[in-house]
Amino acid sequence: MAYTMTPTPPGPVGSQYCVCKVELSICGQNLLDRDVTSKSDPFCVLFMEVNGKWVELDRTETAVNNLNPAFAKKFIIDYHFEEVQKLKFALFDQDKSSTQLYEHDFLGEFSCTLGMIVSSKKITRTLLLGNGKPAGKGMITIAAQELSDNRVITLSMAGRKLDKKDLFGKSDPFLEFHKPGDDGKWMLVHRTEVIKYTLDPVWKPFTVPLVSLCDGDVEKLIKVICYDYDSDGGHDFIGEFQTSVSRLCEAQDASPLELECINPKKQKKKKNYKNSGIIIVKSCKITRDFSFLDYILGGCQLMFTVGIDFTASNGNPQEPSSLHYINPLGTNEYLSAIWAVGQIIQDYDSDKMFPALGFGAQLPPDWKVSHEFAINFNPRNPFCSGVEGIVQAYSACLPHIRFYGPTNFSPIINHVARFAAQATQQETASQYFILLIITDGVISDMDETRHAVVQASKLPMSIIIVGVGNADFAAMEFLDGDSRVLHSYTGEEAVRDIVQFVPFRNFRNVPKETLAKAVLAELPQQVVQYFKHQNLPPINSEPA
Numbered sequence: 001m002a003y004t005m006t007p008t009p010p011g012p013v014g015s016q017y018c019v020c021k022v023e024l025s026i027c028g029q030n031l032l033d034r035d036v037t038s039k040s041d042p043f044c045v046l047f048m049e050v051n052g053k054w055v056e057l058d059r060t061e062t063a064v065n066n067l068n069p070a071f072a073k074k075f076i077i078d079y080h081f082e083e084v085q086k087l088k089f090a091l092f093d094q095d096k097s098s099t100q101l102y103e104h105d106f107l108g109e110f111s112c113t114l115g116m117i118v119s120s121k122k123i124t125r126t127l128l129l130g131n132g133k134p135a136g137k138g139m140i141t142i143a144a145q146e147l148s149d150n151r152v153i154t155l156s157m158a159g160r161k162l163d164k165k166d167l168f169g170k171s172d173p174f175l176e177f178h179k180p181g182d183d184g185k186w187m188l189v190h191r192t193e194v195i196k197y198t199l200d201p202v203w204k205p206f207t208v209p210l211v212s213l214c215d216g217d218v219e220k221l222i223k224v225i226c227y228d229y230d231s232d233g234g235h236d237f238i239g240e241f242q243t244s245v246s247r248l249c250e251a252q253d254a255s256p257l258e259l260e261c262i263n264p265k266k267q268k269k270k271k272n273y274k275n276s277g278i279i280i281v282k283s284c285k286i287t288r289d290f291s292f293l294d295y296i297l298g299g300c301q302l303m304f305t306v307g308i309d310f311t312a313s314n315g316n317p318q319e320p321s322s323l324h325y326i327n328p329l330g331t332n333e334y335l336s337a338i339w340a341v342g343q344i345i346q347d348y349d350s351d352k353m354f355p356a357l358g359f360g361a362q363l364p365p366d367w368k369v370s371h372e373f374a375i376n377f378n379p380r381n382p383f384c385s386g387v388e389g390i391v392q393a394y395s396a397c398l399p400h401i402r403f404y405g406p407t408n409f410s411p412i413i414n415h416v417a418r419f420a421a422q423a424t425q426q427e428t429a430s431q432y433f434i435l436l437i438i439t440d441g442v443i444s445d446m447d448e449t450r451h452a453v454v455q456a457s458k459l460p461m462s463i464i465i466v467g468v469g470n471a472d473f474a475a476m477e478f479l480d481g482d483s484r485v486l487h488s489y490t491g492e493e494a495v496r497d498i499v500q501f502v503p504f505r506n507f508r509n510v511p512k513e514t515l516a517k518a519v520l521a522e523l524p525q526q527v528v529q530y531f532k533h534q535n536l537p538p539i540n541s542e543p544a
Contacts, residue, residue, distance in 0.1 A: 020293055021147040022118060024075040026060060028091060030137040031067045031127075034105040039065045040093040042107055044140075046075045049086035062094045076147060077114060079293060082520035083513060084343055085114040089140055091127065108135025110142075115347030118144045121297050146297060151210040152289045153245060155281065157192065158202040162261065162277035165228035165236040172229040173201045173238060175279070179214055179222050186223055189213050194229040199277070210245070210286060218245040218286075226261050226279065239263045239276035251281035290538055292524035295531060298538025300429050302348035302527075303419070306338060306390055307412040308375065309439035311360035312403040314469075323440050323469050324398060333468035333504045335391060337438045340515040341464060342387035345434060353383040356390045357412055362402040369404050372411040406444030409437060413452040413463065420459035429536040432527050433461040441471040447489040453479060454488040457495040462526045464519050465501040476501040496529055497522075 026044050034040050043062040047054040057077070063069030077085070091107040098104075108127025117123055127138035157175060165171045174194045181187035190208050195201035214220040223242050227235040239261030251257035260275040267273050288294075315322030326332055346352050359371040374382030376393040377400075384390040416435045423431040443449050453463065465480075467473040479486060480501040486494040500522050507515040531537075 020079055020291060022077050022079045022114065022293070023145045023147045024077065024117065025071070025143045025145070026075070026089065027068075027070045027141040027143075028063075028107075028127075029068050029124075029139040029141065031069070031091060032093075032107050032136045032138055033067060034093040034095075034107065039067050040105070040107060041065060041095075042067075042069050042091050043094055044071060045090045045092065045101065046077075047088040047090065048077075049088075054088055079114060079118065079146075081115075081292065081524050082344060082517045084347075084516075087112060087114055087117075089142065091138075091140070106130070108138045108140075110140050113347050115344065117142055118293060118296050119301075119348045119350070121299075144297065146291065146293045148291065149209075149211045149216040150289050150291055150294065151216070151286055152207050153210050153213055153248075154205055154207040154283075154285045154287065155248065156203075156205040156283045158200070158256075158280040158282055159226065159261070160200050160258075160278040160280060162199045162201070162226065163228075163238050163263070164199060165238065170197050170199050171236075171238065172196050173198070173226055174229055174235075175203065176225045176227065177208075177213060177222060178225065179220065189222075205283075209289070214245050218249070220244060224259075224279065226277070237263065241279065245284075245286075248281050248284040249286065251284045253283050256283070257281040288537070288541065290528065290532070290541065292528050294538045294541065295429050295432075295527060296348060298429060298540045300527070300531075300538065301350060301431050302345050303423075303431055303433045304342065304345045304349060304354045305412075305416050305433065305435050306342070306354065306356045307409075307435060307437040308334060308356070308358045308394065309360055309407060309437070309441075310358045310401060310403050311405040311407050311440070313405070313407075313471075314403055314440050316403070317398045324403075326395060326398075334438050335394070336512065337436070337466040337468065337504060337515070338390055338394070339387060340512055341436050341466075341519055342390060344516050344520055346387055352386045354386070354390060355382040356384050356393055357382060357415065358397070358401070359409075359412055360403070360405050360407055362404045364400060367402060371408040372415050407439060407441055408445040408448070409439075409443055410445050410448035410452040412437065413449065413456060417452065417456045417459055417461060420456070420461040423460055424534075427536070429531045429538055431460060432530070433459070434464065434523070435461065436464045436466065438466045438468060439476075440467070440469040443475050446475060449479070450486060451488040451490065453486060453499060454492050454494045457486075457498050460527075460530050461498060462523055463499045464523075465499060466515075466519065467501065467503045467505075470505060473501070473503050476503075496526070496533070498526060 031040055031042055041062050041064050044060045046057045048057050058075050060071035060073040088111045090109040092104040093107055094104055096103050110125050122143040124139055124141040127135040127140055129135050162173050172194050175192040177190040178186040179189050189212050192203045210216050221242050225240040226238040241259050259279045261277045261279050263276045314324050317324035356375045358373050358375045363370050375397045384393050416433050420433040465476050467476055479499045502518050
């Protein structure tokens, strides 16, 4: 393939849902030797596929005379969970000072998705030549790391014997925390609430990102100022002190840290001035506020299951009017939804074996209705290999079943919930289950479905519902608890919102990637919310 230097498109590549930035470290092993008198001088170029074309994002430095380079230059990319981000890593032997890649000898390339890299944390793969054959014994190793300081600091503060500022009462004290800005001036980071009529205030504990408070540098000086609140905005200065996070961390629950609050003007005027009160740090804790990517890089696998509606309201699959009719292009709305969601999630499951279940059909040989059957007709092993396997099993089963009814969701939800419940016994953030239900209509077992969703909200599980066809999907919107908390028929509330519903008709005339973005937008926060609620850190997390 011919490589050309393509200007990077303006602005970040990707959508508004960017989760964070990822740093990729590149090493090469046993690269081809293209130089006659010495070894190759390799450099690596990173491309991303944008609108079907490979766009160059960045290059490493050149490693002189080295067939096993470890490049110091890192690639930094915006990570978007709900997109397939296709990357290509191409290695070249630098022969000239030209920026044009065709001027340099090609040493091999490797293509994959960013999802594949982050779900493995580190991958080593064979380099390929343009004809698809191995580039000798050449290999590439790519390691991913999240580029964010996810530490947060929780402070519990109090005051004692603060200066009285109000004529007819005590003070109304509050604290402000400042850090030095780039311009050398102090910049406000946090303000506590006001405690009325007291010289011995106890403020509520508060949590702020460590990056906000001190730019992540625990030795950096910060300034704490104590004011007496005035409703007209002219707050009276009580006193201040400077400290650092490392000093604040000396405070323990058993032994609080006491810091003198100083008013410099009073200090100059009065010889016997001691202080304007004491600010007490009752406790100071630094913890990690883990992100979705922390859990994925820590080894969490996303377990994907598909549930397909085979009720009679879909129409006869042999007729073009049917929602299950496979058109001459080999697709329909069911297949489009499976591809859109499956191609994203399959990168996050190491064995890529996915259960595919059907409901609402009569099955041979006795033609009993089933609301929970394996579409490959193998109940002991309902797994399909990758998204392609689901598509093949779906197409193969259509001629062998009779569409019937009713539209019952609860059996399939409870089916996946049983596996999610088993996963909780490990007490680690190792598995999270995603059920994609594709349906054409109104739910028959609404009470049972509501109950099943409320129970599933306690488990490592999310449900995505894609509505195909033109039916009234008001009941689905009801299950998607974005605007109100879902209740079971027993009155029990869902612990969290785990259902995301989208009608396929809103996405018929837009790029297919748009459906995946809409369907998967809430999933990262649902994963994080569950594991945080269970107090489970990523499997391989470092202490704060």
